[in-house]
Amino acid sequence: MEALELTDKKIDEVRQGEAFSPFDNDPNKYSKKFYIESYGCAMNFSDSEIVASILQGEGFGATRNTEEADLIFINTCSIREKAEQTVRKRLTEFRKMKKEKPGMLVGVLGCMAERLKSKFLEEEKLVDLVIGPDAYRTLPGLITEAETGQKGVNVLLSREETYSDIAPVRLNSNGISAFISIMRGCNNMCSFCVVPFTRGRERSRDAHSIVNEARDLFERGYKEVTLLGQNVDSYYFTDSNHPMDKAITFAQLLEMVALVDPSLRVRFSTSHPKDITEDVLITISKYENICNYIHLPLQSGSSRVLQLMNRTYTRDWYKAKIDQIRKILPECGISSDIITGFCTETEEDHQDTLSLMEYSEYDMSYMFFYSERPGTLAARRYEDDIPEETKKRRLAEVVALQNRLSHESNKKDVGKSYKVLIEGESKKNDQEWKGRSSQNKTIVFPKADFDVQAGDYVMVKVTSCTQATLLGEIESI
Template structure:
């Protein structure tokens, strides 16, 4: 009786249009797809045009100050839309909602709805509250929520690559990081739901999945750890590529590397954030490894998979960073030879251990100068890596038509490098054998060697 009543109840969205603007990491992109699924169940219709939306949600990131400042600026712009369209509901969801709930509902930039990362199931009720004239706010963190049974609505138009969230939260508490406070404790999804989601994606034509988590290689559900989950996912089909992000160096086990090396469709690419090349700095960051451990993991990756690409995250100017510690980061970059990196100036995040107990004492001009050096060096390393690929052959998964030329396709190698090549008769989703003929620091240029 209860089930029947639930099926027949009126849909609260009633065809109203929903627009979501997403900032931040791949986890946020995956969360947006979950939110669309939840709202569509209530009758909302997703739109890619903000000007026709009845409800606008901004999915936010708090990991760096500049990300938050961009969102505050965007909320200022929303005031115009709200003046022009009475009845428009504007909400902030995600990490910034969790951290700044009071500020987000006050003043000229105040919004109608605020929902933290564990409150997305409650969004229909929160929107109804806002429509009735009240503020809809729910930022409660959960120790169980994984949205495991919710099938995300895939918003990537190419229909080739998809993100699959396998866990939420983080237990590492790096001293600079706000994630454990905004996303809660670490919890893993049931592996059966993950494999079922991947099987459905493959049946619907997707040819690559990326398993997502704040620290994927600490995944565990019962007896299933991350190497076993990775093996089960890759076993869905040899025609399905499998990637994952992000790994913590302390959990990069030989067993994981053995699993990767044993299955060709697990991509030869590992994102292994270093953050700094100095052991003294890593201790202050509470990273739970030192330079020697990190380099030992790099050596293990090279031993198991000599063709594996390694990328990283680096922070310039964390608390107390000396010139010698900065030079240690540069020397680490040279020793590893990263294919690419995400590189940032340190920005103090309220509520973190560093903000409460460690001075933000590196002058901004020094941070900027050090970041400029890191970026310049990585540019050299990326170009050198791409030049080494010229003349080699790779299997490329075509993902989309090139942004610059309609007669070319863009795809990626197993090493996660972008390749542009002549389109001919291939379509997104096809695997194409390509010989690399040239490169830029960020793109490989190739010619197909299949006879089409």
């Protein structure tokens, strides 16, 4: 799922924080309560907001407390083995809770639901409901079925479902930033990735519904939206009701959302090196409110390994794309995904990855060692033949290099000024604000005597930095 994935360090924080903020302040309005935890990628978190909207329509109110929940869902991820292990552990804990609260239902949503439905239902008897990512509309009927003691199951994939008509309930939101899903599924068939099998084929959402959602968020006080898709650059929408209308590409969609209002920041994730176009880069350069940040997953710096991964680009192609971005967007922040220890990877292949990281000068990366996922093309075609200690050693070298690149990138920003959207107080000090620059870098700065609040834009001068964070002071508001 590329850029959308969360880091391991965030898993525990996410699990604790994802039990939603109630979307209705009246505790007596709902006679039933639901609780959801989301794991894995930003798309899963966006899906949870769709699920919450459907549950709200069925009379369920959100709760942060599992003990008062009548319905518990885990929105799952199958990208890496560790995520699956974490989900299994949580389901075991919920099974113990069910013994003390008869009638409570436990369900699994998302990618693991599709892949491991039989194990959850029959072998381990961990859940009452199993719902795949394209079947959330059937939740009401499945819940009713599960309440009778039957198992509620629907993991069918769709070629049309985009949930474009469902208004997501913004969960655990800061009221400033929000996700907007613009497409679902993936057609790329990277050999290491399970997404095409768990989320189905690619389909784009109605462009007008996306713009309307962005406008509604802005009118409700939100200042930033992130357009989500497995591969946003392949977004392509044609209105079948108006065949004379021209198809809308991702570059055009970006412009449409940017034009909602100049003070609404627009981000997007994820791009694919083979699909990001010059038109997208030019559109970013035209609008100040489209952030100068691109996540461009590399995966490997070796052309031979890239071919085995079915990434459909070469090392030289990727370098040319980096050059094009730097030429059109000189101040653009760039990040990546890196996998070490893919099947047959040699030391020379590994060095190719390190050298291409140096060339690209990434601001940050999501870095993992290869974990074979059942059902993928790689699992069927190749032997997972790299010893785990070799994978981990190579990963440690990649992480060490990225730490150096991140620090070098941050040091270049010292003395510069950036427009920052204040997202809230710093976790370490309530006398400091935190926010992000257009380049997606976190900046922490004292509140001082300026009359500003979360959701405001301020100009911040960077005075120092750490490996991960810029430190500064407000210059103007």
